[in-house]
Amino acid sequence: MPEIKRRTPTGAAVLRQDLTDSIVEAVLDELAEKGYQSLSMDAVARRAGVGKSALYRRWPSKLEMTVSTFAELGVPTASIPDTGSFRGDLRAVLDAVLDWLGDPRIGPIFTDLLGVARTNESLARGLTDDIAAPRRALGMEVLDRAVARGEVPPDIDRELALDVFAAPVFWRLHARREPVTPEYLDQVADLMVKAFT
Amino acid sequence: MPEIKRRTPTGAAVLRQDLTDSIVEAVLDELAEKGYQSLSMDAVARRAGVGKSALYRRWPSKLEMTVSTFAELGVPTASIPDTGSFRGDLRAVLDAVLDWLGDPRIGPIFTDLLGVARTNESLARGLTDDIAAPRRALGMEVLDRAVARGEVPPDIDRELALDVFAAPVFWRLHARREPVTPEYLDQVADLMVKAFT
DNA sequence: ACGGGTCGGGACCGTATCGTCCCGACGACT
């Protein structure tokens, strides 16, 4: 008696977007749980409920799959609304940073990939170009507005300013592993306003 | 004709310190080059010029070897000298941070282990207790002195202050992968003085 | 003099992983 193969109808002569989506989700979940190095292609396929072939039809390797998957997390960067004051804008920036780095998937993945990027140039470039750059652009707008309002001197070092905005949140969250509260962000905002105006 | 074994005289009934030392160096080198996950016990043994047995005579596993090795990097924490002013002390703190995080071996290893610590509680505790805590204590002294001098209000949030001291250096160096210059530290110090006094 | 523990070296085992290949079933486009 032959083995009965029971399987739902599938596929056509084109990559199915819904499968691509669920693979991407599976990659992010695995990445968040295990980290890049411990992420296994079999586990991703299992989690996504697809065959391993489906993975290799889309990406040539684990690395390219990871990079391109994570890079898409960089896309949804909404502009920071003009709150009318530097203090208000800055606080909104900090919230946005926390939304991102504090996300239970994104934060850990980012921290993990930071370590991997060290020995992987293409991943490092992905982080810088696809992730960091668009976000820094948002902060830059805020600084420009503050200067235009006359709240901040025009000669400040913008790069430095962006560094000190984001760095404490990351540091506290993922290096010190302590929670970041709204009160913490309030304090950071107060400090920065004092430092930059 | 039997194989001729040529080997320098070795060992006695006690662990040889010189071997332990060269193993530790090999671990740090491998860690800096490959990261924890890609560090192989065979590679460490080869690099140190010892047998793999020598490793397992000293530590029960790769993880314990790594943690205890890296923890020793936390030892040499010289106190920050009293420069007479908050600005001066703070600048010295920033230099110390850069000395540590900017070290070509320590910085990369730290960044790497940050990612690994995420899924490894004992390594996370090692980082916090053996590495972070003693260093934060140094910064705390500086804050105490500044308060005693009357340069800084006594009610500031010390934890927050320490965060914003160290975070920018790490962020710039290992997240953004941009160099940190003395001028950069000068600017950070200026900002912090303005923010905290 | 001797025994216990270390030395380098290497064989070995179990396991995990990436990536390839093949299969029968299937569906959209020509």
Add this chain to the structure above:
DNA sequence: AGTCGTCGGGACGATACGGTCCCGACCCGT
């Protein structure tokens, strides 16, 4: 109606790695 490329599934190969074990050589303290 046919063709082409996808679908899940699984077998497979090659490789690498952590950890264990054993060996003969060696030396220090007793």
